[in-house]
Amino acid sequence: MAVITQYVVVRNGEEKMKFTTKAEADAYDKMLDMVDELVPLLEQSEMLENEQACEDLAFYLAKQREPLLIALGAKKPAKKKTAKKVVETESAA
Template sequence: MAVIVKYVVERNGEEKMTFTSKSEADAYDKMLDMADEMFALLSESDLFEDETKQEELSMFLAQNREEVLVALGAKKAKPAPKTVKPEVVADEQQQDAA
């Protein structure tokens, strides 16, 4: 018999998501907290009459927290990883073959 530990994120008595690691569950819970705060902020605006769209935007902003912080200037963007051009790799392989 195996023992499986599950971490359940619950909001207002409703199960939202189940995880196998505490850190993933905590991260998801934190993201939901951010979405709740964004929803409260957006509700102060007259931009959204449709509450569903307001919820969707709140979740989107919370899920893309890092990009939002970069866009607001609160955080610097991470440099793009360096990639090797395919022709350079092909040239090196031809030189190795010679």
């Protein structure tokens, strides 16, 4: 018999998702926390007509957390590692 460890994210008594690592479960739980904060903010805007649209947009923004933080100026973009360009100098012939 095999033993399988699973991490279950539960919200309001409802099972949302199962994960095999604690880190994945924590990340998903954190994303759900962001959604819970974003939904009321989006509902206040009156730009979206229904609650489902607000929730869908909140999930999208939460999933795009890193680019959103960069766009808001709360985080700087990661520096891209590029190969050093070798500048060749011409020798006088």
